[in-house]
Amino acid sequence: MKLYIKNMVCSRCKMVVKSVFEDLGINTLSVELGFVELENDIPENQKKKVLHQLHAVGFDIIDDKKSRTIDIIKTLIIDLVHHKDHDLKTNLSNYLSQQLHQDYNSLSNLFSEIENTTIEKYFINQKIEKVKELLMYDEMTLSEISYQLNYSSVGYLSNQFKKITGFSPTYFKQLKDKKRKQIEDL
Incomplete structure (x- = not known):
């Protein structure tokens, strides 16, 4: 069972x-x-x-199939972003389709219908939380973080970070109260 x-x-x-x-x-x-x-x-x-x-x-x-599918999608994305850095180079839609043995469009439509956000936005939010975590550790440069999370450039990462958080990565790093969200609250 x-x-x-x-x-x-x-x-x-x-x-x-x-x-x-x-x-x-x-x-x-x-x-x-x-x-x-x-x-x-x-x-x-x-x-x-x-x-x-x-x-x-x-x-x-x-208990219901739709909720299970949504939860599996979230779990796969969280695992991919937070535990399998080297696999981030894979195409997300192909990755989810292969893991769930379902068409990505149907997964995407279901996720959007139930969660009121897209899979892509959820994925980006997870990546930004990972960036926040790595910035707080202060062990990697922004360039190294960008590479590890498969951003095409530091500029792209910085723009996406600012769009989501309202802060530049440099300013966020300087904040004393780094307000991170729990993974399950994203």
Whole structure:
């Protein structure tokens, strides 16, 4: 049995979700970003306990197919931007189509309908959050960040950053209160 979990975006999320299932005595085969695979089906009353425990730590079970697809798209984009820097050179539409085995246009239309934004804007927002993170670490130059996130130039990155945040990357780096958003709030 596979349960799709909303808001799983990092390895810590996987650990927290796994501990919820362990605490309830439910054996898992695997816990991955966006889903948990169980050895057996669980009864409805136990599923309610799981749901309650997941809610308590900021997660939710996704039951309908559209929501699952949207959550998988978000998880794939987050994973691509925040964990697979070298894969950013791939074409996003091809990447999503291959991963989900669906036509990109239908994925794009569904995402826009449900999320009121486009996949591309969501992708850009994730990239800008990654830029903010890397700027805060202060270990890379803007040129290195631009290269790592597959921007065609530092100028393009700077323009996109300013368009999204209202600040230049240099000014943002100087801010004491760097207001970053949680990944799941994008």
